[in-house]
Amino acid sequence: MNVGVLGTGITKFGERWDQGLRELLLDAQLRALKDSKLSPEDIDALYTGNMGGGPLSGQLHIGAMATENLNIDKPSVRVEGACASGSLALRAGIHAIEAGEAEIVLVSGVEKMTDVSTEQVTTMLMGAGDEELDGFNGLTFPGLYALLAKAYMTKYPKLTRDILANVSVKNHFHGAKNSYAQFRKEITIDTVKNSTMVADPLTLFDCSPITDGAASIILASEKKAKELGAKVSIIGSGLGTDSLSLARRKSLTRIDAAYAAARQAYKQANIKAEDVNFAEVHDCFTIAEILAVEALGFAKEGEGYKLYQNKDTYFDGKMPINTSGGLKACGHPVGATGVKQAIEATLQLSDKAEGRQVKDAEIGVTHNVGGSGGTACVHVFKRMK
Amino acid sequence: MIFMFRDSSIIRWRNYKDRYMLVGFECSACGKKYFEKKGLCPCGSTEFNEIEFSGVGKIVSYTKIHSGPEVFNEQTPYCVAIIDLAEGARIEAQVVDCKYEDLKIGLEVEAVFRKFYKSGSKGVIHYGTKFVPKF
Numbered sequence: 001m002n003v004g005v006l007g008t009g010i011t012k013f014g015e016r017w018d019q020g021l022r023e024l025l026l027d028a029q030l031r032a033l034k035d036s037k038l039s040p041e042d043i044d045a046l047y048t049g050n051m052g053g054g055p056l057s058g059q060l061h062i063g064a065m066a067t068e069n070l071n072i073d074k075p076s077v078r079v080e081g082a083c084a085s086g087s088l089a090l091r092a093g094i095h096a097i098e099a100g101e102a103e104i105v106l107v108s109g110v111e112k113m114t115d116v117s118t119e120q121v122t123t124m125l126m127g128a129g130d131e132e133l134d135g136f137n138g139l140t141f142p143g144l145y146a147l148l149a150k151a152y153m154t155k156y157p158k159l160t161r162d163i164l165a166n167v168s169v170k171n172h173f174h175g176a177k178n179s180y181a182q183f184r185k186e187i188t189i190d191t192v193k194n195s196t197m198v199a200d201p202l203t204l205f206d207c208s209p210i211t212d213g214a215a216s217i218i219l220a221s222e223k224k225a226k227e228l229g230a231k232v233s234i235i236g237s238g239l240g241t242d243s244l245s246l247a248r249r250k251s252l253t254r255i256d257a258a259y260a261a262a263r264q265a266y267k268q269a270n271i272k273a274e275d276v277n278f279a280e281v282h283d284c285f286t287i288a289e290i291l292a293v294e295a296l297g298f299a300k301e302g303e304g305y306k307l308y309q310n311k312d313t314y315f316d317g318k319m320p321i322n323t324s325g326g327l328k329a330c331g332h333p334v335g336a337t338g339v340k341q342a343i344e345a346t347l348q349l350s351d352k353a354e355g356r357q358v359k360d361a362e363i364g365v366t367h368n369v370g371g372s373g374g375t376a377c378v379h380v381f382k383r384m385k
Numbered sequence: 386m387i388f389m390f391r392d393s394s395i396i397r398w399r400n401y402k403d404r405y406m407l408v409g410f411e412c413s414a415c416g417k418k419y420f421e422k423k424g425l426c427p428c429g430s431t432e433f434n435e436i437e438f439s440g441v442g443k444i445v446s447y448t449k450i451h452s453g454p455e456v457f458n459e460q461t462p463y464c465v466a467i468i469d470l471a472e473g474a475r476i477e478a479q480v481v482d483c484k485y486e487d488l489k490i491g492l493e494v495e496a497v498f499r500k501f502y503k504s505g506s507k508g509v510i511h512y513g514t515k516f517v518p519k520f
Contacts, residue, residue, distance in 0.1 A: 119455040126454060131390075132400065133421055136501070136513065137477050138450060138457045139465055146448035147467055154446075154490055200449045200485070247420070247467060247475045252446055 001268055003094050004225020004384070005232040006104070006218040007036025008343040013331035014182040016212035021050075021057045021112040024214040026069045028108055028336075032216035033070075036228075040070035043218075044102035047092040048078050049085030049109035050335035055124045057112050066108060075102075082128030083284060084370030085109060086215070086338025087377035091237050093219050103221045109340070110214035111333035121210050125334070128371035130245035142207055142285065144246055144372040146199035149287040151252035153201070156302040159290060161201065165192035166308040167286040168205050171322050174315060175329025177355040182211050182331030192286075206286040211331030215339035217346065225384075231350040234342075236269030236380035238262060244374045253302070255373035258295035262367070262378045266297075269363075269380035273297025277361035278320040278348060280341035282369040282376075283327050292367050293321060296378070315356040323348060323356045338377065341366035345381040391456065392505030404513040407438040407496055409474055418473040440496030441519065442468040445475065449485045456502040468494060468516060479515045493519040 009031025011024055019027070025048065033040065048066045053059045062078040075096075079089040086109030093107040113121055126135045129144060153159050169189055175181040192205040220230060240260030243249055250256060266272065273296060281292035290304040298319055299307055307313050313321040324330045324344040327337060345364040347353040358364075364381045390396055402408040409420045414430035420438070425431055447466035450457075457463065464480045466488070480494060494516040501511040 117455075118452065119458065122452065123454040123456075133477055135454075136404075136511075137465055137479055138453050138460070138463055138501075139477060140450055140453055142452070143448055143450045143465055146450075147446040147465070150448060150490070151446040151467075197449075197451050199451065245477065247477050252467070 001094070001098065001235055001237065002222040003097050003234045004220045004222060004230035005234065005346045006038065006220050006225065006228055006230050007032050008346050009033070009035055009216045010180050010340060010343055011214045012180050013211050013213035013333060015114045017114070019212065021053055021059055021110060022065060022069065024112060024212060025066065025108060025110040028110070028214035028216040029066070029069055029106065032106065032218050036218045038104070038218065040072045042104055043070070043072065043074055043106045044104050045074055045093070045096045046076035046106045046108070047089040048076070049089035049338060050078055050111060051080055051082055051085050052111060052113065052124045052334065056116055056121070062110070081375045082370035083282070083332070083334040084338055084368045084375045084377050085335040086340070087366065087368035087379065088338070090217070090338060090342055090379065091239060091377060094234060094237055097219060097221050103224045105219045106216060107219060107339060108214060108216040109336035109338055111335040112212050113210045113333060114212050118210065128374065133245040133247055140199065141372070142199040142202050145285040145287055146202045147246060148252055148291070148372065149201055152287060152290070155253050159305040161193065162189055163305045163308045164206065164286045164290070165189040167283060167289045168192045168328050170313055171283060171326040171328040174323050174356055175325025178325050178330060181325040181329055182209060183325070183329045202285055202287070208284045208327035208332035211333040213331060213333035213336050215336045215343055217339055217342050231384055232346045233382050233384050234379055235382045236265040236271070238264030238268065238378045240264070240376045242373055244371060246372055249373070255291050255295055255369065255376060257373050258292065258367060258369060258376035258378070261376040262296050265378040265380050271363060271380060275363050276365050277363050278323060278358045279365040279367060280322055280324060280344045281326070281367040282337070283322060284332060284369070288369065289321065289326065296365060296367055315358055320358045323353060323358060338366070338368040341368060342379065342381070349381055349383040392507060392509070394509045397511050405498065407440055407514055409436055409438055410434065411436045420470070420474045420476045436472070438470050438472055438474065442470040442494055442516070444480070444488060444490055444492045444494060445469050446490060447480065447488050456504045464488060466494070466516065480517065481515045482517045487518060495519045
């Protein structure tokens with residue numbers, strides 16, 4: 001697989017009271033077109049990731065909205081896979097190019113979350129779990145990851161409360177260096193430990209926030225990408241799935257779908273975990289980042305804590321993770337997150353990650369999870385020679 | 386939009402047996418047990434027999450939720466656990482009538498019939514099964 005990245009566009013993430021779903025999407029789309037020096041007529045197809053448009057904004061049919069925004073009539077589809085919607089849209093865009101149906105594709109992700117109450121967002125997000133098995137019993141997403149954290153930390157006690165907090169501290173450190181991040185403030189281990197309990201053992205600062213935002217990326221066939229001077233290409237895409245409910249999983253200490261996605265993506269890209277220079281991973285909760293680095297093969301199961309004992313995962317460390325600030329500090333507009341990860345990988349591989357640039361990176365990976373692991377999507381990005 | 390289902394009593398009526406009496410299913414070929422309806426067993430069978438679980442089980446993991454969905458506002462905070470039933474199936478349920486500090490992985494619990502919540506514009510009351518520690 002070899003699909004080029006022509007350009008990227010991203011809105012400021014955060015509480016965007018001034019903008020609705022449509023405006024956020026348009027903002028990201030126009031930025032990506034400008035960055036790619038393309039006009040709307042150059043786009044052959046559009047894929048847009050979104051999870052909550054229906055319940056949160058009363059707005060479905062976002063495929064047509066994406067083209068209406070740009071005054072074009074090209075094929076356009078909304079893609080949904082809970083918090084992995086953005087990566088699934090990216091994958092759909094890649095496939096349209098690989099199938100020869102399109103040469104240039106506009107992939108976006110958008111989520112407008114702050115128009116409703118936290119309880120309503122919590123209910124919407126639980127749509128990613130199993131309504132009958134999880135939702136009915138009052139489980140929430142922090143609750144599901146708390147169950148994973150409790151099971152994991154009981155089996156692998158070397159992952160202590162302080163080391164888990166380090167995930168959040170590091171992501172805030174990176175977020176402070178990222179101009180489009182929701183939270184641009186450094187924190188300490190005590191900030192995490194002393195914040196409000198959300199679902200034991202996870203506190204507020206273990207949890208990614210509720211965020212408005214949109215992100216767009218323009219992909220091109222290998223031929224077109226060379227012609228237009230693309231600097232980054234996508235060389236692998238993997239997608240794994242599993243049960244919606246945790247009660248049906250084989251294990252409570254790993255996310256099997258992510259192992260499957262990584263295996264497929266690495267195989268397609270013909271790389272090994274050791275070849276990866278940095279990764280953007282799905283840290284919807286601190287425990288999720290530990291599970292992610294293990295699924296991606298940067299640590300064995302139960303040994304993810306080792307990467308967080310010191311500063312290995314900082315942008316200048318030996319295995320930088322979430323230089324964007326991750327979901328925790330950059331924010332988590334769920335449908336946009338997968339595309340944002342792809343943008344961060346592109347910025348890193350084209351030496352545009354100001355203030356948080358990973359040195360001499362050749363290969364970066366993105367890891368995006370839907371629900372508590374019902375869907376997991378991994379992509380491999382490479383600097384073009 | 387997806388909240389519309391909360392107004393529906395039909396959606397819960399379909400599940401009366403498992404919600405009220407902890408009725409589950411056993412694969413008639415391999416004997417694997419499920420709490421929820423399952424159409425296709427990993428063994429390949431599509432034949433299942435109904436079974437009634439004893440309601441006794443052990444906690445596999447647990448948490449205390451301090452910020453819950455709207456319908457649970459009156460009960461928040463509350464404890465939820467993943468429980469392995471004695472007969473073999475794994476379920477999720479609230480654990481009540483106890484202190485969170487008393488819960489631990491491996492603790493024996495047993496099922497009790499409880500009110501869950503009132504919801505929707507018609508105030509439909511939903512009931513189901515919660516668990517209490519077995520002392």
